Amino acid sequence: MKRLHGVIRSYAWGSHTVLAELTGRPSPSDRPEAELWLGAHPADPAHVDDAVSGVSLLDVISADPLGQLGAANAERFRGRLPFLLKVLAADEPLSLQAHPNAVQAREGFERENASGVPLDSPARNYKDDNHKPELVVALTKFEALAGFRDVRRTVALLRALGVAELNRCAEQLEAQTNSSGIRALFTQWITGDRHPATLIGGVVEGCRRYLSTMSDGADGEFAAEAQTALELGSRYPNDPGVLISLLLNRITLEPGEGLFLAAGNLHAYLRGAAVEIMANSDNVLRGGLTPKHVDVPELLNVLDFRPAPMPVLGADGVDPDLRRLYRTPEAEFELTRLKLDTSRDDGSSSAATLAAGDPRIVLCTAGSTVLSSQCDSLELSAGQSAWLPASNPAVTLAPAQQRAQVFVARSAPSDVDSPRRQGDCAHMHSTNLDN
Ligand SMILES: [Zn+2]
Missing domain, CATH: 2.60.120.10 (Jelly Rolls)
Structure with missing residues (x-):
């Protein structure tokens, strides 16, 4: 390594x-x-x-x-x-x-x-x-912002801003509540039909009005969406991206x-x-x-115009606070986040082992961790990373002091029946594992 x-x-x-x-x-x-x-x-x-x-x-x-x-x-x-x-x-x-x-x-x-x-x-x-x-x-x-929002919710947002031209757009979407309807409205906006600069100004005003009508502490249904469009509009007053932001899921991770x-x-x-x-x-x-x-x-x-909510990944798994595998359909990558913590009573997260055979990048983002194999060892503090070639023997990760947060990157396993499908560091603790 x-x-x-x-x-x-x-x-x-x-x-x-x-x-x-x-x-x-x-x-x-x-x-x-x-x-x-x-x-x-x-x-x-x-x-x-x-x-x-x-x-x-x-x-x-x-x-x-x-x-x-x-x-x-x-x-x-x-x-x-x-x-x-x-x-x-x-x-x-x-x-x-x-x-x-x-x-x-x-x-x-x-x-x-x-x-x-x-x-x-x-x-x-x-x-x-x-x-x-x-x-x-x-x-x-x-x-x-990511992925096109469910059309009914977008229609509700467009109407909530109280802008005449947006009401007309909402009607247009209501007449075609599928990906073709979104594609049509998106195309109108991005190709600059119907004077988007004027419309952008109207949308920014609408968002400001919408946010100002909220009483203290009581967030409106679309407060985050309106705040985002307002910020984007002040930064890019002539950019149709301001309008397009109204069509996308607004996500906070x-x-x-x-x-x-x-x-x-x-x-x-x-x-x-x-x-x-x-x-x-x-x-x-x-x-x-x-x-x-x-x-x-x-x-x-x-572009994929199909409207759908965006799933947030990471909260599933046996003990998602300690180990999170972010599963995607892609072959090129697989990412796991590990929290190593010696202070847990049951010792369940005191160490983890990475089996030999795969190239990996290990990144420490908090605390510090010691990587050790039968040949050598390496300490990583926050912000530091290591390259583990496929020829490296198995590596154990342990916190250098009490705690560490580490991300492990590799390609996704190709064999669906392999135990590697369980993700990197399938078992924490000091158990050796083949993943
Ligand atoms: Zn990107």
Whole structure:
């Protein structure tokens, strides 16, 4: 096992304090720090500690795919680490976006290559040929918009704001309460029919009025939705994303809760810190709340307009406070959160074991933990991480002091009958386990 050094990316929406405090650097940071990348993405691979100087995890894997990934994973994922782990720290909303499925990504990448759009062009949609499903798990309270809301609830929200033009939109949705109705209204708004700038102004006014009519402490049914549209409207007064926010589920995750964004899911992270894991891709189609390129026809091609509530992940399991496996249908990644705590009377969470055979990234987000195998050991404090190649023997995790919170990332098991389906660290305590 090796210590892993991630790369911090600075975007305008990033936090000046979260990543600096997590990794024990002076806070606030000079620049906004948005994302800590822990993976082998060619754009910003993490580095592993070697005797003399760090080498890129991308190079380490390319030089020895069988040893680093294991034979089965090397074949299954074409010699590449299939996931990218990040810590996300948002002080301001990110753009409204969706990601393509695997077929769309492959076709889109080939199409843009064939038409000669340079890879670094701002007009480029497809930077690689891979899909990018993603899972986000809150470290702090984390707010987001994701997926189209049930139409009846959206109609109620549009009417609650008391804006004549929105009432007309509500009628239009009532006449077609399925994905086609949402698609029609979304298309009208994003293509700028019917003067959206005027409508955005009306919506912002409507939200302000709606919030002001609430008595102290008594939240209206749509207070969070109205507050979000109001904030987005003051930041992006001419952006149809403000209107589109009214169509999406408004979600608040508590620490430890997760949200899975499948291909085609329209989403925007609003604020908060989270651990995020995704297939190793950079393919983003934006839908607004950004000065960047928005390719409307391609976005319409990719979006899933089916209205549905977004399930919050993580509260199930035997002892979800100690161990949470965030199950998704994707092959590329699986994320488990562990709380290691020696102060529990029954000793049930004093240690956990990671079986040999899979490549993993282990990230400590609170306290400190000691990783030990028969050959070596490594201590990680909050904000630090480690690379465990497939050839590594089994590793035991224990808190260095009383408590630690740790995230373990790997690819999902391919064999449905395997005990690995139980997730990483299927048993806590000091029992050795094969998972
Ligand atoms: Zn996304």
